[in-house]
Amino acid sequence: MSSPDIELVNLSKNYGSTPIVRAIDLTVPQGEFVSILGPSGCGKTTTLNMIAGFTIPSSGHIKVRGLDQTGVPPEKRGVGLVFQNYALFPHMTVRQNVGFGLKMQGKSQHDIDEQVKKALHSVHLDGFEDRYPKELSGGQQQRTALARAIAPRPSLLLLDEPLSNLDLKLREAMRIELKDVQRELGITFVYVTHDQEEAMAMSDRIVVMHQGVIAQVGTPSELYSTPRSTFVADFIGKSNIFAVTPTKVEGGIHRVKISGTGLELLAASPEPDPAGIAFCSIRPEAARWIEGQSPADRPLNILPVSITKIVNLGAYLEVWCRHQSDTVLKSLISAARGAELRPGVDIELTIEPAAIKLLSS
Amino acid sequence: MNRIISSLFWVSLVCIMAFITLPLLVVMAASLSPTAQVTLIPGEWTTRWYGDLIASRWLDPFMLSAQIAVLVAVISGVLGLLAAYVVAFEKCPGHATIMSFLLSPLAVPQIVKGVAIVLFLSSAGLYRWVGTPGLIAAHIILTLPFAVRMIATAMFNFDKNLDRAGQSLGATKAQRIRYLLLPIIKPGVFSGMTFAFIISFNNIPLSVFLVRPGETTLPITVINYLEYSLDPVLAAVNVASLLFVLAVIFAFEKIGGFSAQIHGGSK
Numbered sequence: 001m002s003s004p005d006i007e008l009v010n011l012s013k014n015y016g017s018t019p020i021v022r023a024i025d026l027t028v029p030q031g032e033f034v035s036i037l038g039p040s041g042c043g044k045t046t047t048l049n050m051i052a053g054f055t056i057p058s059s060g061h062i063k064v065r066g067l068d069q070t071g072v073p074p075e076k077r078g079v080g081l082v083f084q085n086y087a088l089f090p091h092m093t094v095r096q097n098v099g100f101g102l103k104m105q106g107k108s109q110h111d112i113d114e115q116v117k118k119a120l121h122s123v124h125l126d127g128f129e130d131r132y133p134k135e136l137s138g139g140q141q142q143r144t145a146l147a148r149a150i151a152p153r154p155s156l157l158l159l160d161e162p163l164s165n166l167d168l169k170l171r172e173a174m175r176i177e178l179k180d181v182q183r184e185l186g187i188t189f190v191y192v193t194h195d196q197e198e199a200m201a202m203s204d205r206i207v208v209m210h211q212g213v214i215a216q217v218g219t220p221s222e223l224y225s226t227p228r229s230t231f232v233a234d235f236i237g238k239s240n241i242f243a244v245t246p247t248k249v250e251g252g253i254h255r256v257k258i259s260g261t262g263l264e265l266l267a268a269s270p271e272p273d274p275a276g277i278a279f280c281s282i283r284p285e286a287a288r289w290i291e292g293q294s295p296a297d298r299p300l301n302i303l304p305v306s307i308t309k310i311v312n313l314g315a316y317l318e319v320w321c322r323h324q325s326d327t328v329l330k331s332l333i334s335a336a337r338g339a340e341l342r343p344g345v346d347i348e349l350t351i352e353p354a355a356i357k358l359l360s361s
Numbered sequence: 362m363n364r365i366i367s368s369l370f371w372v373s374l375v376c377i378m379a380f381i382t383l384p385l386l387v388v389m390a391a392s393l394s395p396t397a398q399v400t401l402i403p404g405e406w407t408t409r410w411y412g413d414l415i416a417s418r419w420l421d422p423f424m425l426s427a428q429i430a431v432l433v434a435v436i437s438g439v440l441g442l443l444a445a446y447v448v449a450f451e452k453c454p455g456h457a458t459i460m461s462f463l464l465s466p467l468a469v470p471q472i473v474k475g476v477a478i479v480l481f482l483s484s485a486g487l488y489r490w491v492g493t494p495g496l497i498a499a500h501i502i503l504t505l506p507f508a509v510r511m512i513a514t515a516m517f518n519f520d521k522n523l524d525r526a527g528q529s530l531g532a533t534k535a536q537r538i539r540y541l542l543l544p545i546i547k548p549g550v551f552s553g554m555t556f557a558f559i560i561s562f563n564n565i566p567l568s569v570f571l572v573r574p575g576e577t578t579l580p581i582t583v584i585n586y587l588e589y590s591l592d593p594v595l596a597a598v599n600v601a602s603l604l605f606v607l608a609v610i611f612a613f614e615k616i617g618g619f620s621a622q623i624h625g626g627s628k
Binding site: 052054073074075076077078079080081083085087088089090091100101104105148149152 | 520522523525526527528529530531532533536540541544545
């Protein structure tokens with residue numbers, strides 16, 4: 001059992017009287033791919049800069065490989081860094097860029113050449129050694145930046161939105177490559193992003209940050225299936241979020257009333273304290289369309305609705321529905337099944353009580 | 362319509378080019394004038410005026426001007442680099458104010474500066490400095506703002522993330538300056554030095570106060586000569602110094618590669 005690669009203990013950063021990061025605690029074991037996910041201004045980049053050593057924490061501690069990093073300058077931390085704008089050295093070839101860290105370590109030219117070759121191989125850039133950064137495409141520059149960061153074999157790599165300057169197709173391809181490189185080399189990755197899809201696709205664990213605090217930590221599927229707040233429910237994937245008031249509890253089933261419209265739903269969320277219930281979150285794919293005759297054994301939560309708008313997402317349709325109570329609900333319906341649906345058509349939706357997540361905030 | 366605009370463009374371009382180059386062409390032609398008076402006779406020309414340049418009357422001032430200009434360029438480059446590093450890169454407290462102060466000599470007319478420097482030297486009991494040391498010091502006062510400005514611009518444009526990247530790869534501050542900052546801002550440093558060289562080499566308004574007999578710079582020698590005679594030697598001097606300055610710019614450009622920076626893209 002190796003010691004954790006990163007420990008953040010009660011870490012805070014204020015600029016003047018403005019708190020940016022507020023007393024966060026986080027432990028990242030060796031070899032894990034962790035994403036810090038949040039909207040801009042949530043403190044994720046500040047957290048990354050504190051781990052890298054560019055920003056001095058206002059209070060709290062950072063341990064890397066068990067060693068306290070207070071007062072340790074960035075160049076002594078042995079932490080690799082990949083930047084959003086790549087930050088390749090424009091006056092150096094790919095070989096010199098990738099070999100820079102090794103040269104600073106005083107490695108022999110022979111060792112440098114060998115490790116540069118390996119690093120370039122693992123990012124599929126063999127043969128690009130003598131190009132200058134400006135002669136490379138965006139994706140190749142990103143790979144060079146990654147190779148440069150991994151060439152000195154850091155145990156820990158910090159990545160600051162490294163894919164956000166790439167176009168969508170390339171971004172999706174690079175996600176898979178990044179994950180492969182990470183798994184192959186066994187390096188701990190701390191990946192900062194505002195793109196939840198990116199975080200979901202690559203991470204072992206996601207740390208959702210909001211207004212300087214950690215909103216929730218969990219595996220991608222945990223965060224998706226059991227968000228603990230409306231912020232997480234809304235930020236990770238899509239959600240129908242309603243303010244509700246609980247009216248009754250019976251056998252673990254809560255009856256809740258949506259504020260404003262009065263629509264009542266039955267929810268089987270394991271929220272123990274009815275007093276703490278303030279919101280509910282329903283994933284669009286959980287609002288299922290029942291076709292034709294209703295089954296004799298009618299499920300709970302049947303909502304007759306009228307379609308107001310259809311957004312075509314390719315494989316799926318996002319169908320906006322209005323219940324007679326004026327509650328507007330988005331439902332995700334496969335495009336093949338919903339080919340006949342049009343705005344104005346009346347349909348019936350059903351929602352499993354267990355798919356309605358009750359939230360306190 | 363587009364055609365009219367396009368031809369207007371070309372006409373004005375040719376006019377501007379002619380405006381810039383015609384006087385030079387006249388000087389070049391004059392330097393080849395066959396008679397002692399500056400005359401232009403088609404088909405007749407001589408290079409004897411250039412032969413006259415190889416005399417201490419012209420060579421000594423040329424050597425003095427060149428030496429001063431080289432020293433001024435080097436010292437302005439070094440001082441400009443140090444000043445720009447602290448002001449533009451490290452952004453020391455009050456960097457904006459210091460920058461304005463460093464650039465402020467630009468606002469003072471050269472004649473005023475010249476008078477001020479002579480008065481200062483004499484009242485401070487440093488009159489013996491008049492001559493080469495005074496010329497060098499005065500030229501540096503004049504050229505430093507240009508050098509600082511050029512180098513500071515290069516430093517401002519230096520992507521701080523490169524420094525951070527170097528840092529995360531284990532480079533110490535000295536290593537980052539040596540391997541990252543200096544190579545990347547080199548074009549800015551060399552363009553600053555080139556400006557310093559040209560300004561110093563051509564200077565009259567300051568130099569006129571600080572030369573002493575037997576120790577005059579080339580432009581002052583030309584002015585003095587002009588008071589007594591206007592003959593093709595002067596044209597030859599001008600053409601020769603023009604070629605010399607062009608050669609220096611070319612050499613600096615070869616070493617420093619600053620044309621990319623002047624044209625707005627060194628990356």
